[in-house]
Amino acid sequence: MTMPRADSVPSKVTRFLLLSELCRRLGEHGCTSYLVNPASGGAVLRVSVAGAGGGWLAVAAVERPEGWAYAWAGRWGPAQQCERIARHLARAVAA
Numbered sequence: 001m002t003m004p005r006a007d008s009v010p011s012k013v014t015r016f017l018l019l020s021e022l023c024r025r026l027g028e029h030g031c032t033s034y035l036v037n038p039a040s041g042g043a044v045l046r047v048s049v050a051g052a053g054g055g056w057l058a059v060a061a062v063e064r065p066e067g068w069a070y071a072w073a074g075r076w077g078p079a080q081q082c083e084r085i086a087r088h089l090a091r092a093v094a095a
Contacts, residue, residue, distance in 0.1 A: 011063060012042070018061040018068055018079050019045045025083055029090035033059075049093045057093055 019035055023045055026033045032048040045059040059072040061079060068079035077085045 012040075014063075014068065015061040016043050018070070018082075019043050019059070021082055022059065022061075022070060022086060022089075025086035026090060029086055031090050031093060047089060047093050051095070057089070059089065 016035070023033045023035060026045075026047060033045055036044045036046050043061075047057045047059060049055045049057055057072055059070055062069055062071050062076070064076075066078075069076045070079055070082075070085050072089065077088070
């Protein structure tokens with residue numbers, strides 16, 4: 001069986017898979033998060049923010065010229081560094 005080329009996977013599928021993996025890893029760090037609007041292909045991950053103010057931090061998976069990245073609050077990091085980004089986000093929402 002021939003494996004499909006990576007560039008043959010639709011962007012909305014890649015976005016969903018990347019955000020799902022980040023969601024899983026955030027859960028391993030004790031964070032509550034969930035995907036919003038995954039069926040449309042424009043999925044966003046919402047991460048619960050601890051503390052008195054509470055609220056949510058939105059994380060998107062975006063396609064950049066150098067590859068896929070996670071973007072949040074004016075920042076971004078390469079999707080290949082999912083675990084590092086999960087640790088960073090977990091610390092950020094716990095503060």
